[in-house]
Amino acid sequence: MTSHFRPVALNHASRLVNHGPTVLVTSAAGERRNVMAAAWSMPVEFTPPRIAVVIDKSTYTRELVTASGAFALCLPGTALVDVTYAVGQTSGRTEDKFARHHIDARPGPVLGLPIIEAGCAAWLECRLIREPHSEDAYDTCFGEVVAAAADARIFENGRWTFGDDNAELQTIHHLGGGRFVRPGGTMLAASAPAGS
């Protein structure tokens, strides 16, 4: 299968998560690996590209992220709604969720984290920035994006191109309780710069 994924310039990385998609957080340490769902993430800086994501301290993911100093965010498309919700309901301590849910992952280019492309719209590999207090008090983990890529059928020239022809790849946004919403119509502000 030909991959439609193309690298995303790091100065455009924040655009991938700017609109609040739910993400799959992947992690690996030695032979161990895991995937969980997270609705709570946001960019915090354009340059260097930095993001924050909430990873509960009780999770297996948090254990692996702390051990390895790295995590990846993969953005599931609408095709992965069921998988995204399911991996948020069980722990990777008791089963390999990649195998259980038939999730195909390969090592990322910079940090070797499990990268999911099939069914996803984009991914970001991130190096954890150790912030013990934020991690402890708010389960908030900061990371610097060191590599990113997106499916060119839905993200091109630093911009999402949501449309009727790419509904399966569109990002999903958790409303709670297993209910998700996907992007609808795009609107351009009256005073937006030309070429936006």
Add this chain to the structure above:
Amino acid sequence: MTSHFRPVALNHASRLVNHGPTVLVTSAAGERRNVMAAAWSMPVEFTPPRIAVVIDKSTYTRELVTASGAFALCLPGTALVDVTYAVGQTSGRTEDKFARHHIDARPGPVLGLPIIEAGCAAWLECRLIREPHSEDAYDTCFGEVVAAAADARIFENGRWTFGDDNAELQTIHHLGGGRFVRPGGTMLAASAPAGS
């Protein structure tokens, strides 16, 4: 005009921002007040209800938030796309953006912050939790939600009810460069609990 806003239980407050809407951050200190746009916010805790929002240290908003120890997040609906983008382009140091953009605000019930209901879908009043390091290193401000309300025509019983009949009230999600997307179809995960 009859207000359609109803209080949101604090244990449901995270639901308001779970799907990544762009928000208007309002602030006040003494006679001064301001409003800015922020695409970067997320919940960090259900109970107590806590959120994080990125407020650049150079902004007038940050100055007022630091002075008062409080901020509010108001969620603009699609009717406010132009205003949302516009208030993100200028500083409240040189003009009263409420007056300039004809934004109607009233004091919030707990902290007295400027609350915007006309054109908005929901709002949250938050008490700043002082975290000097996160504020300094990542412009990330943590807050505890002390009051919240939403328009019952689009948020009811702790759940968004996006549909064709309430498009004007739907949240907006900034893609970058003045381009926004609104929610489209809602999807329910196969293994979601009954009643979700």
